[in-house]
Each structure stands twice: as C-alpha cells, then as structure tokens.
Amino acid sequence: MRDIQRARTIGSMKQASMHVASLTLDETNPRHANKTASLEESIAALLDKGPEKLLKLARDICQHGVNPSELTIVLVDGEDNVVLEGNRRVAALKLLHNPALAPTDKLRKQFTAIAKSGEFPRRLTCVVAESRVQAEHWIRLKHTGENGGVGVVKWSAGEASRFSGRSTPTEKARLFIDAVNEWFPDDPDLLSNTQTVRDARITNLGRMIADPAVRNRLGISFDGDVVLRSYPTIKLQPILARLFHDLAGPISVDQIKNKRQREDYLEKVEGELPKLADRLEEPEKYSKSVGAEGSEGTSEADDGSDAPPKPGRRKRADFEKRLFQGVTLRHVSLRTSDVVEEAKRIKIDEMPNVAAVMVRAVVDIVVTEVADQLGWRRNQDTLKGRIGAVLQQVDPDKKDPHLSNAWRFSQEVDGALILRSLHSFVHSWNNNPMSSEVRKLSTAYGIVLIKADELLEKKKR
Template sequence: MEQRDFSVTDLSLDYQNPRHDMPTPTTREAIAALLQKDPEKLARLAQDIAEQGLNPTELPIVVHEEGKIVVIEGNRRLATLKALADPSLVDDPRIRQQMGIIARRHSIPRAMRCVVAESREKANHWITLRHTGEAEGVGVVPWTSEQKIRFAQKENPTARALRFIEQVSEWYSTDNDLLQDIATVRTTRLTTLARLLSDPKVRNSLGFDFRNSGILADYDPEIMHSSVRKLFSDLATHLSVTHVKSKEQRTDYIGAIKDHLPQPSERLPQPRHTSPKNQNSNRGDVQDQKEAAPRPSTSPASTPQKDKRVFQNVILRNVSPRTAKVLNEAKKIVIEDSPNVAAIMIRAVIDITVTEAAERQGWRRRQDKLRERIGVALRHIDPADADKQLDEARRMSQNDGALSVKNLHSFIHQWDVQPMILDITTLSAVYTPMLMKLDQYLGENPK
C-alpha cells in the first residue's frame, strides 16, 4: 500500500465506522456520534494534535469509494481536524468553543499523510490488528506496569523540572521569597532549570534524583533548603541558559554555590522517596510504607495547591488592605473545582490592582479601558520593554488573541463562555510577574 498526502477537506469520514451504532452519512453526524460517547476525549485529542501534530507512527488508512477518499482507519483524527478547521460542525456549544480557542492559538495541520488501500477487504487485516489486542503476538502487545514505569522515567527534562518545582514548593511552603522566585523561574527560566537538572552531577550535588513519579532525596528537606533557595534565587535573577549550556559551565556553577550545598555527613542512611501529591515518604525505592521514616505531618489546609490556584505565589505588600484581601480570597479558589469563579477572579485581581496603581501614581491619561490601564502600568514598570518576564503580559493584554483582555471580559459578561482550565492557569502564570513587579514599583515609588 502506498502513502500519500491528502488535504483534510478532500477526505471523507467513514459512514460505516464501527464506532457508531448507526450509519453517519454526514460530517456533522459523524462528529456528533464521536462526541456523544466521550466529548472530553475528542477535545483532548484536539489539544494534543494542536501542540504535537499528528502521530507519524500511526497513519490513517483510506480507500477510494464512489468518487470519495474515505478514511476507514483514523476517523477520530480526521473528525478532530475538521472540527478545528470549522468549529461550527460541532453541535455541543462547550466543545465548539474549545475547538475555536485551540484553533486560534495554534497552527492546525491542513493535510494528512495516509496509507492508500485497494479496498476495505485489503485493509481489514491491519485494522483488526490495530483494534483487537495482542492477537497471540501478531497485534500490539501492551506494556506491563513495570515497563510503563520504566518508560515514564524517561520523561522530557521540562516535565522533570516541573516535578521538582512541585516538590520543593510543598517542602518550603512557608518561604514566601522562595515561592516568588519559583513562580518567576516557572514562567521565564524553566528550560534553564531543566538543563541544570538534566545533569546527574548537579542532582547529586543538590542531594536528590528522580524516581518514578517522585523525588528520591538524600537529605531531609531542611538540610536542602539553603541550596534550593540559592538555586531558584540565581535563576530568578541572573542565571540564564547561556551560563549552563555546557557540562563545564554546570560544574563551575555547582562549585560557585558549594557553601550552600548539603554536606555529605548529613546524608540520610537511605534515600527517601517523596511525591508532590503524597506527603508520606518511604526509605528507599522499595520499602513498605510502614517502614518509612516519619516526617512532620501536614494538614490539607497548610498544603499549598501549587499551580492549582489563581496567582498562587503572588504576594502584594504595597497595595491597600482591600486589594490585598481580594488577592488572598482569590488564591483560595481551586481552579479545577471552580473554573468560572477562578476566571472571574483573575480579571478582578488584575483590574483592581492596576486601577489602584493608576490612581495612586496619578496615571490619569487613557485609563478608560482595562487594556489601557494594564498598558500604562507595564510602561511604567518597564519603560524600555526590556523585561522578558513581562513579554507575554504585554502581548496578551495589547493584542486581540485567544487570551486577550477581551477574553478576560467575556469571563464576566458573556453567559455562554466556558473558561478552560488551561486558559485560566496560563493567564495566572502570564500576569504573575506583572503583579509582583507592579507591587515592587509601588513600594519603591510611594505617593
């Protein structure tokens, strides 16, 4: 069977698709049938295709029938691409909105590479192997749990860096200065942190390693506190990727911070395995929970919900008590539990903070719209537009993209808008540096 590239518009969905109970002779009906079974799966597939592209290891299969090019294997992918190209094909208003947002934010594939079969009968063997399991070794043999874990340990460096961020945020949840540095690193220096932590010598010097879904710590967290604080402070200020590109540079950096590193004499007898979502720690990788060395208990109320709450790491010290209280109340909202309230509070916190700053500083001109108030605030805290941490806030607030100020307004004023959790967390991360730097500006320029 040959491979060819086809335009998405030239491809037809299979009205005989075995996924459907009844024939689906139109594109709209086929999409509706797929959505009826699990709409969230199709939305997640759309997001993955938008971010990663089409899976090159599994090509759709097409046949020529009645003057059409019919996809007989790969209908979910084709339906997703058609919905992204024309969201009006989706009847479900919530999924239609998600498709529209994804399409505006990404460059969507307009063509698919397909395998061309002579007939359905010729393709049946391969489709059967794809969908009916191992077939005594002829089909796809799934991984065991151990094999899945082994593969998961090969996750990309950025994912590992995020896991490290999650863990240290829990360990040092009362260190507000460190949490602010962590927020800065997450939005502006994540790749630099990932490059550092990809070096085993760096991990060994800091006293930890990655295991399964958690962290294997060689020291108690309090012993590692100084090195972690130094690492994130440097990353949040001057340490960029150009300083840690080579192994020699990373070795030099570890030497420069040696006074902050844990001492070998304080190393635990056995490493302790911890997970960002589990406060219990096991000694070693394989010992039972009951043999674990005890750790201080942490109540749910005191455990931070990093990246699950609005502006989690923002602290405003130089605003009015009321503005600070609005922020603190917003930070109590778990985004996943209350996405509508969280979305509204993002807009409220930004609006009330920049409005107070404008009134206190006497920035009287062009203050009628929120976009203008944000723009004026950004120009005062970064007149030369040189601060890279503010680039995304400048872009989103002053343009008309999918996450513009217009989108913030829609969270309040449009009854049919369903805020996406991804958009809420993105907006929170983008405007975090602006709020912190604006607060710093107010402290340095009292009126």
C-alpha cells in the first residue's frame, strides 16, 4: 500500500495515517453527474455544486481542524489511494495546500487567503477499505438518512437547542425558578409563589424572561444551563418577590403578551427594580451542577454586607470574553468575513482599547459593504445613517426584541450619545473605554451584523 503509516486493524478494515498529497479524489463520486477525468475536474465538479460551501469548509478546517468524528475512507487501487468517503474535505485540504488547483483566479485567491489565516494538516487518519463493496454499507448509512435507526439519527429541534445551550423560554423559566429558590431559601412567600408559577404559569414566566428588556432591567442572563445575575440578592429580592407574586396571581398572559405590555409592567414596578449603581463588578452564577453551598453559586457579600466573597468567584462566561463572540458572517465578502473573524480573537477585558476601536470599525465595514452590494444610496453619509438603513430593512416595525438595543443605541433619543462614544473610541485620545461599555455595544451590534449578512443571502437567492 502506498504511503500508509501506523496501520492498525479496526473491525474489518485498517486505520492508517496518509499524506494528503497521496490521496486521489473519486472520479465516480455520486456527487458528480458524469465521471471526471482528473483531479482538477473532480475539484471543479465539487465547486460547481456551490463554491461558497467548499470555501467555508476550508475556513472551518483552518480554524478547528478536520472533524475527528468522521474518518476518510480510502480504497488502495494500484498506485492510487482513492477517496471513497470524504471527497469534500480532501478537496478542501488539497486546495489549501495548492490553491492553483482551483479553476478560476478568484477562487485561487480566496483559497490562498484562507490558507494564510490558520493551520491545516498534511496527513489524515483514514480507514482503508479492501474494496468498494466493503465500504458501501458505511457510505450508504452516512448519506441516506436514519435507515430505521441504523444510520445517523438527526436531533430534534429541542435536542439541538439543549446541546447548543439555546434552551426554550419554558426551560429557561424552570432554570430561573431553581436559581431564585437557591437565592432566597428563607422567603416562604416567594417560594410558594415560585411553586405556583412552576405548576401553572411557567409559560408566562418564560414569556417575560425571553424579553431582553426584562432581563436587562432584572440584571439576569443565561449562558447555557447557567443563570447569571448582575445584582446582589438583597437588591433583587423586592422585584423578584413582586414579579412572582404577580405571575402567580393577578397577571394573565393577555397583560404581558407583547413587548409594549411588558414595558408597561416594568414602568409600573420601577420603584422595586434594582438600581444601576448597585450592579456587581462581575455577574454571579447559578447552575444546577453547583451545590447549595458552592462558592460559584453565591457569595457571602450577596447580602449587602462588607464580608469578603468566598474563594472561587466565577470568571466571566465565555460569551462575554471576546468581541462579537458567536457572530459568523457567511455572505459578505471574504475580506470582510476575515476582518470579523480576526476581531473575534480580541479579548475585551485584556484589550479594551483595541476592542473599542474594532467595534466601531467592524460595524462600519459591514454595513458599508451591505449598502454597496445592495445598491443603497440614501442615508449613507453617516454611520448613524448606514446603521439605520440596515435596521429599517431588517426590522422596519421595531418589533424584533434582539434589535431593541441597536435601535436605542444608534437611532433613538439616547442614540446620539452612544454614537459619539463609538466615534470617540477612534478619534478621541482622552476617552478610556470601559470593558462593560464595549461588551454592551458588541452584543447589541453583533445582531445587526448577522441580520445585515442575511440581507445579502436574500439577494443571492
């Protein structure tokens, strides 16, 4: 066998390390309508299915490596190591190693740029089949659905949601109740009301805490199965006691069904909401995996006393660490996408000044490109106008709760102040941005970047 190292038997086939250069794409790949005659033709045929998909796969390999849960299946045919399963990933690797294999100058430049952005392997762990028949069973299971449970069984929406940490409002409501019970074990009225809400009004609570404006005023957020609170428990007790009393009793779903009604409720309980001056320097977390006495769940200083916090004060959650974390743009130009990906490496707390400058730069770059690609000419003279043009396109009625802060920061009454901050991050050397300020802007405008990218997707369709 050619270029096979460290082979060992795995079931009826052997597993071995093989050099990418030694692998040959399958000229009879079922993805091709007709048999191909060369490596270049095989790569061109895969790119014809949609070059952006292979570009994204190459970029993902540079960022994360080759998927270790899916091994390439190879057939040794004379001097050739023919790839029976994994042609797309092998093609992406070959293009990263040798962009000249791409059929057009534009694609060659794109793969060259991606190759410079990260690292990618020269060798692959492969499974070596003795014949196509031997490999056929596994390839069929991979590509033809569940096959009664023998093949890959796709996750349901709920299963995917639980894995990714984006649980449903009802699941978050149950988790929030667990946290409240943990925070206030000695408040019998509150505990009674949380039980009532859990038993009969859980969807109403889910509706409330699914609203970003409500979460912001309560000072709570979610990171997977962790509840984060930004105020000491003593400062939260009045509003949480009121909230659960109301949800357990007089408030019906018809009174909190839409965003305006929830805003009216917040105005009504304004006197019981915590004050911004009382916010903790870093949020505290509750997780079911932390015991009642766990130092990560609460701290001794939560009761408002001067007692020092217990050791093990939580670090910031992952989603808070980096600029535009979780934002991935798939339809902007490759350069703009690369700018965003590079900006996402910036740790806000370690480099707040650079992060502040990049918030301003990235937002401007993305909204300007979108306007240019879509041919917009109106409202393009200022950053406010460019952001506003995107917001008007994606949320003309201002009903998307995820964009409420972006509207407020850039278009509404206090928007001018926020925009001045964005400008001063770049142009004023007397402005020292705080990490918390940068984090809020990154979170608010990250959604705008995603929505702007989706506008380009609609254009391509």
